[in-house]
Amino acid sequence: MLKNKGYVFRELITIYGKIRYRRTMLAPADTESIAALAKLQKAKYVCPLDCFLHVDNLPFKITIKMMAAIAKEAIRASSYESAARVIHEHYNTDINTATVRLVTDYVGAVVYDDDKRRAAEAEAALSMPFDRRRKRRRKTNDTLFLEMDGSMVNTRLKNNGTSWAECKIGLAFHSNDRHVWRNESGEIRSQILKKRIVGYIGNYHVFKYHLLAIARDYSYQCCSQIVVISDGASWIQKIVEELFPGAVHILDLFHVKEHVYAFGKWIIKDETQAAEWINNIIEMIEDSRTEEVLKILEPYKETKCPVNVLNLHTYIDNHKQCMNYKAYREANVYVGSGAIESANKYTMQNRMKLQGMRWNIDTAQGVLSLKSRLESDCWHEVEPLLQAHFNTI
Numbered sequence: 001m002l003k004n005k006g007y008v009f010r011e012l013i014t015i016y017g018k019i020r021y022r023r024t025m026l027a028p029a030d031t032e033s034i035a036a037l038a039k040l041q042k043a044k045y046v047c048p049l050d051c052f053l054h055v056d057n058l059p060f061k062i063t064i065k066m067m068a069a070i071a072k073e074a075i076r077a078s079s080y081e082s083a084a085r086v087i088h089e090h091y092n093t094d095i096n097t098a099t100v101r102l103v104t105d106y107v108g109a110v111v112y113d114d115d116k117r118r119a120a121e122a123e124a125a126l127s128m129p130f131d132r133r134r135k136r137r138r139k140t141n142d143t144l145f146l147e148m149d150g151s152m153v154n155t156r157l158k159n160n161g162t163s164w165a166e167c168k169i170g171l172a173f174h175s176n177d178r179h180v181w182r183n184e185s186g187e188i189r190s191q192i193l194k195k196r197i198v199g200y201i202g203n204y205h206v207f208k209y210h211l212l213a214i215a216r217d218y219s220y221q222c223c224s225q226i227v228v229i230s231d232g233a234s235w236i237q238k239i240v241e242e243l244f245p246g247a248v249h250i251l252d253l254f255h256v257k258e259h260v261y262a263f264g265k266w267i268i269k270d271e272t273q274a275a276e277w278i279n280n281i282i283e284m285i286e287d288s289r290t291e292e293v294l295k296i297l298e299p300y301k302e303t304k305c306p307v308n309v310l311n312l313h314t315y316i317d318n319h320k321q322c323m324n325y326k327a328y329r330e331a332n333v334y335v336g337s338g339a340i341e342s343a344n345k346y347t348m349q350n351r352m353k354l355q356g357m358r359w360n361i362d363t364a365q366g367v368l369s370l371k372s373r374l375e376s377d378c379w380h381e382v383e384p385l386l387q388a389h390f391n392t393i
Contacts, residue, residue, distance in 0.1 A: 152164040167199065258284070
């Protein structure tokens, strides 16, 4: 049983600024009603107008649309302080830095929960029979590109004596989502028009299912070909073997050239001779003559190299099956991982690795999940996720 306690004013922050409205408050009339209301709604009173407007369970006294707007500005800015200034300019509303941070953490947690749900569904789908009938008919080349990269983010939690934690980024796009053209010199150029990005702070055992989730967005099992481009990291090789065993795995040519330069300058001290030797090796690698390169490097097979130099013979021998660059280029397939290198920078590094920044793991993951949605042009998914979240609490 509830009784009328009169009118109470409430102030909400919206995308149109602060609004103040009056509503009726109903409070429990007896001890039994107090207990019942606390059990059903975890509240001490009820305002019917709030329930009608669906703002009765909102935290921070901020609407869902405004919470999404605050989180968006917070991950686009270089800091929460600068985000608060942008919010003041764009929405004519003063929101302090602490509230900006709390709202961003809250929205990030909701979006990351959806990432976990998608990853769990992807993992569960592996044990289910797959209907190979196409979900849609494609008229052109049917290739799914997957790229992965890892880096470190500074956290407040020390793990094995260090505060740095693994951060892995995955990128997926379809061949139909590329724009390919020839420039004035006749060289082929391309641009990725649409992509899906996912980020996870932790080991590859969990990350692989987040990657699989974005691959499912492209019906990867229906694609005639899957191409994985990477820097040759062992954890990426394991993911390919476990989840995409039939994929074409390409070793990023830029990383190969870096290792050739480092090795060549170390074994040949004369700069002119080193440059000639390096250019010759790179030319053969680009022409897919890896066996010839291995014969040239045979004398250095057992050579111990400095910490910053890889043994080139061992490196090429371990990855030669991923270095058929001549065939890749003839098939108009990328041989560089520039797309994921850029994605790592604008998704994580430009926001989370600025000077003096240290993160809690949970809040860092929330920011990373939000940035992934933003850079995938999927920010429109955030507001419905918040709405669904509040409908369940």
